[in-house]
Amino acid sequence: MKKTIFALFCLSVLSSVSSFAFQGDLDQGIYELNRGAFKAAINEFEPLVAQEYSPAQYQMALIYLNGYGVKKDPNKAFELLSLAASQNHPDALFSLSLMYSDGVIVKKDLKTAFALMERAAIRDSVAAQFNLGVMYFNGTGTYKDYPKAARWYETAAKQNYALAQFNLALMYFEGLGVEKSVEMSFVWNIxxxxxxxxxxxxxxxxxxxxxxxxxxxxxxxKADRLYQQIIEQAELKAKQ
Known part of the structure; x- marks a missing residue:
């Protein structure tokens, strides 16, 4: 039993070291991408994609989706997003969900879109948390559930997502999924x-x-106190 635990520990350490090594190349690739040096970015990302590194798979998906330094290839982008999503990469899960919602690159499937959005939201994608709230509110790919919509709006709102803050205010104003409160509507609108x-x-x-x-x-x-808490939490998260 001890040998098994030791072996698993070693694998965990090796995985962490690999991820740390990959991160430097990924950061360089993102830097090149942001300054428009697309070929240089691709040169950084492709070896990482070959190593099945999900953040690089996601970045290459964006490159193919937008035609940055390559011919646009939505199908290749979908393939790479699917690979990254299979490793639970939050942004890939979110992007893939939108594809299934739109039904342009892949056949429209709202249930799959909802399932992917939920996975992304659970993994702390703020945009996904907001969108999951919208899906619960409208009953898109799932049943209508105002309390769950409000909870997901609040989760995103507390991470300083303005659209979620606004929608949460509306929920309080109308008393949908939460106890009606013009005061809390006012707070979140502020x-x-x-x-x-x-x-x-x-x-x-x-x-x-x-x-x-x-x-x-x-x-x-109340709004000032809450906003200060949100900002402090965001700063703390940025340091992690």
Whole structure:
């Protein structure tokens, strides 16, 4: 038993070392990609793809999808996204979900789109968390479930995703999936507006018409505290 545990530990260490080594090449590839040096980026990514490194598979999928330095090849992009998604790469799962939702590159399949979006959301893709909330709200690929929609909006909102903050405010305003609260609608609209979402500013002003001056002052204090917590959490996450 001890030998088995030791062997597994060794494999874990080797895997960590490999991932660390790959990360440097991946970062260089992303740097080249961002500055428009597509061939140089591809030269960094392709050896990693050969090693089945999912972040590189995802980056190469984007290259084929957009035709960066290569001829556009949506089918190749789909293949690479599928490979990365099979390793639970969050962004690949999210992108693949959108493909199944749109039904352009692959046959439209909303149930598969939902399943992929859920996997991405569980793995902390904020965009997926928001989209999963939308899918629960509309019953896309699943049943309508306002409480679950609200919970996923809140999960993304607390990671400073403005659209989720705005949608969560709407849920509070209408009392969908949460207890109706104009105050909490006001709070989340303040935060979403602080993140530059224009419609939230308009909704915030509408909310204020339904609140007393005392309630507005209390809600602003609550919004300030919550927003500060969100920013601090984001900074902490960025350091990890």
């Amino acid at each position: 935060i979403a507006a602080s993140n530059g979402y224009e419609n939230a500013g308009k909704s915030r002003d509408m909310d204020s018409l339904k609140l007393s001056n005392v309630e507005i002052a209390q809600a602003r204090e």
